[in-house]
Amino acid sequence: MTAPTTATDVNQPSLEHAPPAGRRMSWPVLCLVIAGALALTSLVRLITGADGITNVSQMSTALQLAVPIGLAGLGGLWAERAGVVNIGLEGMMILGTWFGAWxxxxxxxxxxxxxxxIGGALGGLLHAIVTVTFNVNHIVSGVAINILALGATRYLAPLAFEGRSGGSAxxxxxxxxxxxxxxxxxxxxLSDLNDKGWFFVSDVAGLLGGLVTNVSWLTLIAVALVPATWWILWRTAFGLxxxxxxxNPIAAExxxxNVYKYKYLAVIISGALAGLGGVFLSIxxxxxxxxxxxxxxxYIGLAAMIFGNWMPGGLAIGAGLFGYTDSLNLRGGSANVHALLLLGALLLVIGAIWLAVRKKYVNAVITLVVGALVFAWYAGTNEVPNQVVSATPYVITLVVLALSAQRLRMPKADGMPYRKGQGK
Known part of the structure; x- marks a missing residue:
């Protein structure tokens, strides 16, 4: 007779064998950190005169750019929480853009x-068949789906769009x-308060103003999916x-x-969320x-998921960060990125002090030297090249992942092959 599935029973094997996840930051501490970062940004704005880094239009653009990244990251989270690595998020987004517009x-x-x-979900279904049923390497399957999606949409676009008013190949x-x-x-x-230019208060007004000004209904749905994902995965028997x-799929079995069923469902939902991110781009x-x-x-959505330590809240913060840096390309890019060099230098100095307090002196010295170099770049120039502005989101992605790597804890069986009955 099969034993009943309870929260304690299913979680116990993973708790016994999982590596320590480290101390999680509590919500009050996290709010203080965010408030401190915003206060430091406000100080930089006052020093540099780059009012664009926290105005309403900048924040509204950042939200719009963060949504597809966040949806792709949520897709990756669903798949990887079930043990399937989904490098194919990019391809599933491509399918979403094409099918949504078509x-x-x-x-x-x-x-x-x-x-x-549905187009993104079909990409997820293909990934599930290849990885779950046939046990093909997850990375290989994901890369293949990215190539297949790009090739398929290039083939279908001329057939569907050429000859239509406003359409082309x-x-x-x-x-x-x-x-x-x-x-x-x-x-x-909030817009009037943001225009005052006051320390901190105007910056908070700019941030909040971007959340309530010219917001798409699909943006509202995407934002709601973050707490919905948390509730489903961490507060329901299905998510457990x-x-x-x-x-630990062997213990779960x-x-x-039914491990196969849950892996299939997770990867199909993953593809659907990535496809929804693609729809956002094309509609x-x-x-x-x-x-x-x-x-x-x-790929940036996957990085946001990793930055968020496979948790919806952290993922949302990562998507917001990458969306904000991407928005610098569209609104006063060179001046804003130049001002953020000073912010980066200050953050590196603070990081060096923190490392020194923790008696990591070598790391503290290296961080301080890098901070000094960034400050010298800021002080010695009046603007940054456009190439640097364009590369900023990708550089931030690499830096954030490098700095957060030590505290990450991925699902234990993520990417590992599994066969039904292999624990017998």
Whole structure:
């Protein structure tokens, strides 16, 4: 007779064998850290005069750029919590952009959202068949899906879009807007407060103003998916069983969990979320499909997930960080990035002091030297080259991952092959 599945039973094997995850930062401490970072940014704004780094339009653009990254990251989180590495997020986003625009310009934007989501889910289903059923290496399968999605959309685009009004071999006709909303009164009040230029208060107003000004309905859905994912995966029996497949599938199977089913569901949901991120690009960010418009956001979403330590909240912060740095390309890029050099130098000095307090003197000296070099770059120049501005999101991705690598704890069985009954 199969033993009943309980939260204690399923989690116990992973708790016994999992490496220590380290101390998690509590919400009050995290809020203090965010407030401190915002205060430091405000100080830099006052020193440099780069008001654009925290104004409402900058934050609104950052939110729009963070959404597809966050959706791709959520997709990666669902798959990897079930033990399947999903490098194919980029390809699933590409499928979402194409299918969303293809259906959107013919039958309306909300139909495009649904069809784009299904397109990404089909990519997830293919990845699940290859990795779960046939035990192909997850990285190889993901890379193959990225190549396949790019090739398939390049083949289909001329067939579907050429000859249509506004369409071409590389671009779809325009898709109608999903609509935007602005919170009346609150948006104008925060914008006026942001224009005052006060220390910290105006910067907080700019951040909040970006969240309530010209926000797409799909953005609202994407933001809601973050707490929904946390609740499903950490507060339901379904989520407990799914996570057990990523920690110890053999133990989960012994307790009656259908590991194959949960892995399939997780990877299909992963593809659907990545496809939704692609839909956002081809319907909200741009009202049309354009070849190459994902621009590696699937990979950055994967980096945001890793930065967030495979947790929805941390992932959202990582997506926001990468979206903000990406927004610098669009709004006063050179001046803003030059001002952020000073912010980077100050953060490195603070990091060096923290390392010294923890008696990591060698690391502290290296960090201090790097901070001094960054400050010298800031003091010796008035602007940064456009190439540096364009590369900033990718450089930030590498730096953040390098700095956060020591505290990461991935699901124990992530990427490991599994066969039904192998524990017998």
């Amino acid at each position: 259906a959107g310009f013919q039958w309306g934007p909300w139909t495009g959202v649904l069809v784009g989501l 590389k671009q779809s006709p325009a898709v109608d807007s999903l609509g935007h909303f602005t919170v009346p009164g609150l948006s104008d009040g 069983r799914l996570r057990s497949c990523g920690e 012994s307790l009656g969990v 909200v960010a741009n009202p049309f499909y354009l070849e190459g418009q994902t621009s590696g956001r699937g």
